[in-house]
Amino acid sequence: EVHLAYKVDIVVIGAGQAGLSSAYHLHELGLAPGRGYLVLDKAPAPGGAWQYRWPSLTLSTVNRVHDLPGMAFADVIDPGLTEVPASQAVPRYYEAYERKFELPVYRPVTVKVVCARGERFRVETDKETFSARGLINATGTWETPYIPDYPGRESFRGRQLHTRDYRTAEAFAGQRVLVVGGGISAVQILDEISRVTDTIWVTRSEPRFRDRPFTPEDGRAAVALVEDRVRRGLIPGSIVSVTGLPLTPALRAARERGVLARRPMFSAITPEGVRWADGQEEKVDVILWCTGFRSSLDHLAPLQIREDDGGIVMTGRLATEVARDPRIHLVGYGPSASTIGANRAGAAAARELTATLGIGGISAN
Numbered sequence: 001e002v003h004l005a006y007k008v009d010i011v012v013i014g015a016g017q018a019g020l021s022s023a024y025h026l027h028e029l030g031l032a033p034g035r036g037y038l039v040l041d042k043a044p045a046p047g048g049a050w051q052y053r054w055p056s057l058t059l060s061t062v063n064r065v066h067d068l069p070g071m072a073f074a075d076v077i078d079p080g081l082t083e084v085p086a087s088q089a090v091p092r093y094y095e096a097y098e099r100k101f102e103l104p105v106y107r108p109v110t111v112k113v114v115c116a117r118g119e120r121f122r123v124e125t126d127k128e129t130f131s132a133r134g135l136i137n138a139t140g141t142w143e144t145p146y147i148p149d150y151p152g153r154e155s156f157r158g159r160q161l162h163t164r165d166y167r168t169a170e171a172f173a174g175q176r177v178l179v180v181g182g183g184i185s186a187v188q189i190l191d192e193i194s195r196v197t198d199t200i201w202v203t204r205s206e207p208r209f210r211d212r213p214f215t216p217e218d219g220r221a222a223v224a225l226v227e228d229r230v231r232r233g234l235i236p237g238s239i240v241s242v243t244g245l246p247l248t249p250a251l252r253a254a255r256e257r258g259v260l261a262r263r264p265m266f267s268a269i270t271p272e273g274v275r276w277a278d279g280q281e282e283k284v285d286v287i288l289w290c291t292g293f294r295s296s297l298d299h300l301a302p303l304q305i306r307e308d309d310g311g312i313v314m315t316g317r318l319a320t321e322v323a324r325d326p327r328i329h330l331v332g333y334g335p336s337a338s339t340i341g342a343n344r345a346g347a348a349a350a351r352e353l354t355a356t357l358g359i360g361g362i363s364a365n
């Protein structure tokens, strides 16, 4: 039995902000949709991970969704509609975007594994197999929730969930909820749940709140730090650890309600709750792990792009190129893990990869 792989120059894996920006630039560089480049996406519909965000994450509570190149968010979604869930608005924008530029997005297709085959890559999916000369990986983090290991985790008789599973605060009414984590999602969800029930908040380090608004310089500094890390092959690390948590009016109110009285991490999980190193215990019904995500890169494991300690040495203008193999770009990884970063990184990756492969003629602006 012969399995013929579908041949394409560049496969883009993932159709979130990073994948769409990359696809736009490949299109601008003159690559033909289908044979020149193809986007494979696991999700059933346009929207990247945005389609899975919880309903109370609205356009007024997200940080900001940056425009994709060539078509403004405000052209599709009325900027006055601040209370619309991001899980509806962003997918609508991406859908219009894919249609406008006729981007060849093939879905739902899950990339299972990518192997190197001489001059080409073999991209195995739950549908066809593809053979590509270059890869732009833009699979984000949503598929890889991270929960740290604490002794006794399996013994807990209550409910444990991750940020990814959170829908509404009302679901927790009448229960005692322990929220773990010091990121933006953690404090937003803590704020919501604490309005309807009893909460406890634990974080590894003392959270730093910022009173003044986040400036573009702050953003650049945070990105520069992460960029420096990935160029040295280190694990990217969290942006909030650099920027601090913005004190929104909602968070100020939460602080006044006494909800932000943070406690240090517990040392063990018991059947009824958690225990700290000093012997103190708390009983809880729910442990909600708002402990973040990791880059979804397992399907690239056979390519051996990781160093021994798990980091990946990145190079190129915006650090999207894998130093061990310039035919592989990671967009939305490390310094480009934001909507604005993914946008810029998509342009850099498309240009550098087509140059590496010697394809595409028209230069994008």
Ligand code: FAD
Pocket: 013, 014, 015, 016, 017, 018, 019, 040, 041, 042, 043, 047, 048, 049, 050, 053, 062, 063, 064, 065, 066, 109, 110, 111, 112, 138, 139, 140, 141, 142, 143, 185, 296, 299, 331, 332, 333, 337, 338, 339, 340, 342
């Ligand atoms: P995603 O949007 O996750 O897209 C990845 C795509 O790849 C998905 O469609 C997925 O189905 C697909 N995929 C994954 N694995 C495979 C596979 N094996 N095969 C095929 N397809 C696959 N950033 C901001 O700039 N502003 C914000 O306000 C903001 N708010 C955020 C709120 C939350 C709760 C979270 C978790 C993140 C937020 N971010 C925000 C960060 C945000 O995730 C990024 O900015 C950006 O949207 C990520 O885009 P992406 O394209 O890298 O990933």
